[in-house]
Amino acid sequence: MDEAEAGFIFVPLGGTGEIGMNFNLYGCDGKWLAVDCGMGFSGPETPEAEILLPDPAFIAQQREDLLGLVITHAHEDHIGGIARLWPQLRCPVYATPFAAAVIRRKLQEVSFHREVKIHIIPPGGAFELAPFSLRYIRMTHSTPEAQALAITTSYGTVLHTGDWKFDNGPVIGDVTDEAALRELGDKGVLAMVSDSTNAMVEGHSGSESDVKKSFEALLPELDGRIAVTCFASNVARVASIIAAGEIAGRHVALVGRSLNNYIAAAQEAGYLRDVPDFVPEDEIGAIPDDNLLLLVTGSQGEPRSAMARIAADTHRYAVLGEGDKAIFSARTIPGNERAIFTVQDQLARRGVEVIVDGEEFVHVSGHPAREELRKLYKLVRPKYIIPTHGEWRHLSTQAAFAKENGIETLLVENGDVVLFGGNGPAVVDSVPTGRLVVDGERIVPLKGGVLAARKRMLFNGVVVGSLAIDSRGALRGTPQISAPGLLEELDARQRRAFEEEFQELLEDLAPSLRQDEAAFADAARAGLRRIVGKKLGKRPLVEVHILQV
Structure with missing residues (x-):
């Protein structure tokens, strides 16, 4: 990060190369701005999880330099992480009246809701968080008060589009402010960080x-x-x-x-x-x-x-x-x-x-199809397009489409550090990224031990051995084995065979192991794992419960 400390940078931590979890950082001369803080849904590849969050660890380590969290609109993939991740950020939140009202209701469900300072910015409003000069630009989307964010520093201006479309009949909310976009383009835009969700769709998104x-x-x-x-x-x-x-x-x-x-x-x-x-x-x-x-x-x-x-x-x-x-x-x-x-x-x-939809006309997308992208390109006239908000196929398709329309592009992934330099934006570094999982009332890493154990149990089951020992480490009674989802099909004789083999293994343990409870438990666990693996051909999560009598 040293190369980019004195300059204007963009760092996506979520939402680039995926749907959901939008969480973006802009840095300027050592100060930081966060844009959106969303959640995502787990897919079939992570059945052990349900709700996913971007990992804010990189910026949390520098939160004294984090000036604020600016919200573009009130969809869950842009605000759904605030109530869970704000304790790691501890910065003011800036949002339009509708988004602020939604966020307040979400924060009321957590203990720290009174600590979060929410600044309400009117749609189309401007505000300063030096060294950033910020301006909302009204955009139409499938929720009220969606805003693009023009971010201006001494190095130039970047337009972060948020989610948007062109629709002259939005039913509720404003139409996209084409005059403001054209005015911004007249002043010059270094790059446009652009919604890519419907980049593969021809024509118009519909009204x-x-x-x-x-x-x-x-x-x-x-x-x-x-x-x-x-x-x-x-x-x-x-x-x-x-x-x-x-x-x-x-x-x-x-x-x-x-x-x-x-x-x-x-x-x-x-x-x-x-x-x-x-x-x-x-x-x-x-x-x-x-x-x-x-x-x-x-x-x-x-x-x-x-x-x-x-x-x-x-x-x-x-x-x-x-x-x-x-x-x-x-x-x-x-x-x-x-x-x-x-x-x-x-x-x-x-x-x-x-x-x-398709059987009856009951839905239109809130994201721009290709004709709308082309229209935005002509209004803003950015020097570069940086596709975001979409899977890789969406990003690469928008990059190719922008090039067809005469605009240079830069494809990035979560964690890339983009420096807006004199020769155009370039990836100059990378920072750690990750995924967190909402697990009841706590937040745990997707790749950590808790979820790894959950996934292992999901596919291979769990086996628990229960036994009683006296003060010398000698077995008292017969060990019991329970394995929900693994042993139900076995009859009583087969179950006894499991438990007898486990008992023989425990009785054969060396006397020195019997005097060390932790070593005894490790040996019992390893032995039970071998027995189950041999008989069932699986490697379940194995645990032992030892009762001293």
């Missing part, structure tokens, strides 16, 4: 107002109960579904805590003020099926979400059955396919008609 019209035409044609699931943060989509429900003569019930939280945050920020009263969850059963619309969390198949519980018929109040309809009004985040298909299959087994 939210067209989805609203589609719902207004679709819902009156459907009978039975209707449940629609979308991202709770997509306030425009929520508003469109509620309006369509009113046209169809349906009362709306919110099912899922995050929907209630996002709608309350939206109302605090001045949105959704004219929606009708919602049906409380415990009164859903009192509404006739043809007059009920359920707005439900769980569009990504999250195991504990409302839609997953409805599909499994375990929700206390919300029930779907034969002839009812379930509409999935959201894109599938890569890695969530299996979970979503499982929920949809469970619904179909219950006789529910599952409706997805």
Whole structure:
């Protein structure tokens, strides 16, 4: 990092080369700025984990020089890590009114919420965190008040786009401020750090107002109960579904805590003020099926979400059955396919008609397709494009597309240190990166011992040997072996054979080992591992419990 200490640098720690976990650093002459702090969902390659976070260790070691955390918008992949990672950052947070309202609600669930100072910046507002001069630029996205961030230092200006699109009918929120983008381009932009999610998609992403019209035409044609699931943060989509429900003569019930939280945050920020009263969850059963619309969390198949519980018929109040309809009004985040298909299959087994985008027009993306990227390039005219926010195929596709449009590019990965020098940005160093896992109330490393043991148990099982010894280390009674998921198919004779072999091994241990409890436990553990491996052909996690009598 020495080469970049005196200069203007960019360091992605999450969200570059992957979907989710957006966490970016900008440095200037030894001072730092963080942009977004998101979470991600685990995929099939990490079944031992559910929620992933970027590891902030690099910047946490320098937090005295971290001037602030600036939020571009209120999606989970940009703010979902704040409540868990802020204790390592301990810096002020800067956000628009809506994002601030959402963040406050998340922070209220943790003990340190009163310590976090949130500065509210109006959409399109400017503020100083010297040596950084910062300006929000209004962008349209699938949540209100999405902002690009113009970051200006004595070395020049970089535009961090955040998530965005062009949409003249966003239903709720501002249209992208093309005049501000053109003005920024007139002044000169060193580089644009650019959303790549839809770089492989031709044409235009589509308009939210067209989805609203589609719902207004679709819902009156459907009978039975209707449940629609979308991202709770997509306030425009929520508003469109509620309006369509009113046209169809349906009362709306919110099912899922995050929907209630996002709608309350939206109302605090001045949105959704004219929606009708919602049906409380415990009164859903009192509404006739043809007059009920359920707005439900769980569009990504999250195991504990409302839609997953409805599909499994375990929700206390919300029930779907034969002839009812379930509409999935959201894109599938890569890695969530299996979970979503499982929920949809469970619904179909219950006789529910599952409706997805493509069958009916129920979704448009909040990210720019290629025509929108080209339009932004012409407005901003950056010297370089640095693709971010996407998997490698998305980044490399945008890099190639930018070159087709006459703009130089730089492909980077999480941990790369990019110096904005006179000859253009270049990777000059790298810093450590990693992944953390939310494990109940604690945060643990994805590659650490806790998750490694969890993964081993998942695929190979766990075996526990229990035994009693006296003060001389002699066995008292017969050892017992338990192995959930491994030994259930064995009959009583086979189980006894396991335990007798374990007993013989313990009785053959040298007397010197018997006087050392730790050495005795290690030897017992190793012996039990050999027995199980020989008989079952597996290498499970092995533990022994020793009781001294």
